[in-house]
Amino acid sequence: METVDGANAGFVMVCAFLVLLMAPGLAFFYGGMGRSKNVLNMIMMSFSAIAVVSVLWVLYGYSLTFGEDRSGLIGYSSGLLGLSDLVDNAVFGAVDAEGVINTYLLPDITFAGFQMMFAIITVALISGAVADRMRFGVWLIFTAIWATLVYFPVAHWVFAFGVAEEGGAAAGFANGFFAADSGGWIVNRLGAFDLAGGTAVHINAGAAALALILVLGKRKGFGKESMRPHNLPFVMLGAGLLWFGWFGFNVGSTLGSTAYSGLVLINTQVAAAAAILSWLVVEKLRDGHMTTLGAASGAIAGLVAITPACGFVGAYGAIAIGLLAGAVCAFAVTLKNRLGYDDALDVVGVHLVGGLVGTLMIGIVGDQTHTLTESLLDGGSLGLLGTQATAAVAVMAYSFVVTLVIALLLKVTIGLRVSEEEEVVGLDQTTHAETAYELAGGLGGGGSTGTVTGSRPVAQQEVRS
């Protein structure tokens, strides 16, 4: 029995905390980018993803994603429902017959916690596209169904790698380590590279966002009324928190703190930085100004694109991926205005497009030192690009089609949209019975307008007596 590697296990645990922080970061990133009448609703969409997905993950999500592999398509182990086997193993100070503390290199329950946060942020990402018009209760139902039917299976395909038994057939990343006949089909059988979730997280969320908004429809006044961001400092705050959390996301995906993890750190940072530069150059040439929103968007686009590639390219490759992602996404976010789909906060333009850039670029600038596979520029082969494209298209198609079906079913049964009046007034007031800001300027500090007209606990007591 291996003793616990405290450095690795502790590091992955801290990374789990960092990845969780991405959800509140996203809440501010999206909240500031939307209109002031809907900022609380936007923030609530991210926070509710934490609530719904955390519970589902413990109940059955981990079992479906990382349980025993079933033909590469889904996992399932009854002992992992409620994480019960992992809970039983997580005994404080268990000592075996030789007096050695009986733990593992990376405890499974820590890994389960780390991966829980991935499921949360993927679901939360979708909310940016549906801003300002989706019923909140229906969003909660959607997140539960989507996580179950789309995220858990796709995460199994990409993240649930099977390790080859000695002498068994091996394939893909780190030849001789991954089994060719067990584990998720994308990582094992296809042998595509996606370290931290360019496909399972970003292409997945982006394609789902596109399907959902095609069913949901445009915001009232889209393309006519001003829908500019109401609080850019919030957007920058959110982008900063996302960036910080992203180190947990990418570096933590090495499941340790090794020199390889250091490579992922460098690649993640330099790609985000390069993408800021290229996004700002596009803006300067096209619009005449380098904007704050452009800098935040560029950073996120670069982080998205380097997510699948962060362990499979060198630093030059990471810079190339960042530069390309910043420029391509800066153009992609304007497509909605020309094509007429209302991707409110550009989940498609940044996450789907950025995820595609990063996933495909592994096939072009992938480094054989880390992939043991020829890429176009390192070995001259187009084979890896084909493999990467297969993975990207498979996830995109599955996510789009299944999400489209979920959205249509919800639309015809309980309805997706708020009423037109609620949309005009704003969801903060009509859905949550709150407003974010005291906008009556100069009336003496926060919350000074309005009078107390009732107290719910008191009212309940009166009913009882």
Add this chain to the structure above:
Amino acid sequence: MRLVTGIVKPFKLDDVKVALEAFGVHGMTVSEVQGFGRQRGHTEVYRGAEYTVAFVPKVRIEVLVEDADATDIVDVMVKAAQTGSIGDGKVWSTPVDEVVRVRTGERGAEAL
């Protein structure tokens, strides 16, 4: 009595305040307002989408004065707020029938 109202550029507020105090004005009311005149609005670009912002932020300054001082105070405000470029704002005065000081109940010029 007259009410002198000035709509000026926000960064000129302090100059106007200092000038009015130097003239001997004891109080004023200031509010943040938005609007446009010949200056019109400006354009902003967010992720490639261009928005025209029609209303420009301004500051409104209101001072209650005696009839004899009104013209001078209008001149003081105009002089202090002027930059010579478009969007400097406007100053006007209107007649006021009655003024009461809330604390004491004094009326008319006594209340100024």
